[in-house]
Amino acid sequence: MINKARFQAHQGAISLCLLGLYFIVNGFINSTTVLMEAMRTPPLPFAQWEPFVWEYTSAFSSFCVVMALANVLNRYPWRWDRPTFSIVLYSVMGLCFAATHIVLMIASRAVIYALAGSHYQFATSTEQWFFELIYEMRKDLWSFVFFMVMIWCYRFVVAQWLGDARKIGLKPASSKVDNATHSIDEEGVHCDVLLIKKNGREFLINKQDINWMASSGNYVNLHIGDNVYPMRTTLTSFLDENAYLPFARVHRSFAINMNDIESMKVADSGDGVIRLKNGHTVKMSRRYKLTLDK
Numbered sequence: 001m002i003n004k005a006r007f008q009a010h011q012g013a014i015s016l017c018l019l020g021l022y023f024i025v026n027g028f029i030n031s032t033t034v035l036m037e038a039m040r041t042p043p044l045p046f047a048q049w050e051p052f053v054w055e056y057t058s059a060f061s062s063f064c065v066v067m068a069l070a071n072v073l074n075r076y077p078w079r080w081d082r083p084t085f086s087i088v089l090y091s092v093m094g095l096c097f098a099a100t101h102i103v104l105m106i107a108s109r110a111v112i113y114a115l116a117g118s119h120y121q122f123a124t125s126t127e128q129w130f131f132e133l134i135y136e137m138r139k140d141l142w143s144f145v146f147f148m149v150m151i152w153c154y155r156f157v158v159a160q161w162l163g164d165a166r167k168i169g170l171k172p173a174s175s176k177v178d179n180a181t182h183s184i185d186e187e188g189v190h191c192d193v194l195l196i197k198k199n200g201r202e203f204l205i206n207k208q209d210i211n212w213m214a215s216s217g218n219y220v221n222l223h224i225g226d227n228v229y230p231m232r233t234t235l236t237s238f239l240d241e242n243a244y245l246p247f248a249r250v251h252r253s254f255a256i257n258m259n260d261i262e263s264m265k266v267a268d269s270g271d272g273v274i275r276l277k278n279g280h281t282v283k284m285s286r287r288y289k290l291t292l293d294k
Contacts, residue, residue: 004161008162008218008230020063023060028055030051031055031056032051053112054109057105060104061101062143064104065100069144073152078090090148094141094145097140097143098137098141098144102140160198162230163230164230164232165231166231168195192207193205193206198229205222205229207242208257209224211223211225211256212260213239213256214235214254215235215254220234235253250283250288251282252285254282254284256276260276260278261276262277266284270289271283271286272284272286272289
């Protein structure tokens with residue numbers, strides 16, 4: 001059974017390893033396929049190492065642009081409320097994806113051929129350049145769609161497995177706001193509930209019920225009793241967004257609900273342990289001890 005906490009802590013590295021493994025295997029299959037097909041009608045029109053250079057430079061370039069694509073999708077998710085805008089934006093992204101892949105691929109091949117004492121030529125004439133660009137662009141645009149869907153599917157599966165806590169955006173309909181569910185400050189409405197999606201179910205949790213929080217890689221684990229709800233954010237961002245709630249950071253990786261403190265034990269070094277009313281204990285570092293003294 002895969003440990004969820006360890007997966008969360010190393011999710012970025014695990015994702016990169018899986019992506020890298022895919023391109024390594026795919027590059028080997030493609031390069032040996034090119035070599036074996038050419039061996040059907042000897043002699044070989046190229047050196048035996050060349051198909052590996054062609055395929056692995058393409059794989060390396062794809063690896064780089066897919067990593068960039070994953071970050072861009074975080075910043076610019078598909079907007080179902082603005083489909084025309086999203087279509088235009090993603091079309092531009094697809095062209096940038098293809099162009100970047102082609103440039104990286106050609107440049108890396110040129111470097112490798114030069115190191116081998118040879119010369120790489122992508123095309124020999126203007127007509128051939130145009131033909132090769134169309135050939136590569138056509139493949140890369142399809143790859144863009146494929147990897148975009150794969151990234152969405154991967155994130156959906158991971159979110160369903162780990163559980164996914166999300167903010168609920170609210171806009172006040174009037175100046176009167178129900179204090180039981182949210183409060184107003186200078187920036188607008190603070191929603192006191194989070195939407196949880198897990199195993200095909202959706203439900204709400206109240207932020208004030210959170211006992212403590214733990215940073216775990218790209219996530220913050222929200223602990224309520226014996227339940228843990230991961231949220232894709234940083235601990236600093238979560239605390240800043242919820243500064244109006246009684247949350248306090250007590251460690252580089254931990255924060256607590258001040259209302260849930262039962263006792264606190266501090267060592268001579270300044271480090272300590274906080275015991276919560278539900279029996280859980282949370283480490284406190286001397287760097288953040290003053291937060292509780294205020």
